Amino acid sequence: MNAQPEYRPGLHILASFTAAAAPLEDMQACRESFNGIILRHELQKVGEAYHAFPGGGFTAVIALTESHLSIHTWPEHGLATFDVFLSNFLRDNSATVRAIYNDVLMYFGATELSKTELQR
Amino acid sequence: MNAQPEYRPGLHILASFTAAAAPLEDMQACRESFNGIILRHELQKVGEAYHAFPGGGFTAVIALTESHLSIHTWPEHGLATFDVFLSNFLRDNSATVRAIYNDVLMYFGATELSKTELQR
Numbered sequence: 001m002n003a004q005p006e007y008r009p010g011l012h013i014l015a016s017f018t019a020a021a022a023p024l025e026d027m028q029a030c031r032e033s034f035n036g037i038i039l040r041h042e043l044q045k046v047g048e049a050y051h052a053f054p055g056g057g058f059t060a061v062i063a064l065t066e067s068h069l070s071i072h073t074w075p076e077h078g079l080a081t082f083d084v085f086l087s088n089f090l091r092d093n094s095a096t097v098r099a100i101y102n103d104v105l106m107y108f109g110a111t112e113l114s115k116t117e118l119q120r
Numbered sequence: 121m122n123a124q125p126e127y128r129p130g131l132h133i134l135a136s137f138t139a140a141a142a143p144l145e146d147m148q149a150c151r152e153s154f155n156g157i158i159l160r161h162e163l164q165k166v167g168e169a170y171h172a173f174p175g176g177g178f179t180a181v182i183a184l185t186e187s188h189l190s191i192h193t194w195p196e197h198g199l200a201t202f203d204v205f206l207s208n209f210l211r212d213n214s215a216t217v218r219a220i221y222n223d224v225l226m227y228f229g230a231t232e233l234s235k236t237e238l239q240r
Contacts, residue, residue, distance in 0.1 A: 006197060007199055009194070009199075009201055012134065014134075016129075046169065047169025047170065048181075049168055049181065049182075053185070059185075059187065061168075061169065061183045061188050061190065063169040063170075063181045065179075067179065067192055067201075068181050068190050068192075070187075070188050070205075072129065072188075072205075074127060074129070077126060077127040079127055081205075085190075085192075114240075116238060120134070120201050120234075
């Protein structure tokens with residue numbers, strides 16, 4: 001179970017953060033922010049699913065040629081979980097993973113609760 | 121940065137595994153398998169994105185009311201990364217997270233390279 005693969009795809013950041021209810025409820029604004037972040041970091045989106053829940057939260061998963069982003073929000077708890085995972089197929093994207101995470105924290109005006117960096 | 125949130129969404133398993141090239145290239149068969157797994161575990165899909173790459177790999181992200189699944193395959197390396205994250209909104213889904221992971225390993229005839237369990 002501990003064999004090393006020959007190929008290591010790249011860096012995955014998994015985080016939880018608190019934020020005000022307003023951005024945690026505004027799925028369309030989040031989509032626009034994510035689209036801007038994807039464009040700014042020269043990534044390529046190949047599919048996405050955004051879903052708003054009746055209670056005010058939303059969930060989104062975005063497929064990139066370089067792997068994925070995901071977010072799940074619980075505005076009733078002032079909480080979100082966010083993931084960004086980018087493979088290094090064309091270049092080393094580790095710095096981009098960290099930059100995207102910071103962009104997302106900034107967009108939400110978020111306070112980090114937990115962050116895990118996993119080299120996959 | 122180490123504050124405990126009041127609400128803990130649930131268990132996330134992140135894994136890497138090796139498998140034969142055939143299932144790592146067959147996106148439609150994977151989609152059917154995932155749909156069966158989602159149904160069998162009584163989860164609710166609210167969106168998905170599947171994308172096949174010219175080189176033979178594919179990527180998929182599936183939004184569930186309970187969070188998400190994702191997979192990225194590199195058949196040229198005999199490798200995939202897989203994630204399953206389920207929140208505990210209606211029930212404790214930890215056992216389901218582990219069961220889904222085992223279902224996916226079995227479907228791919230996979231050998232686990234790495235597995236991380238993260239309580240989010």
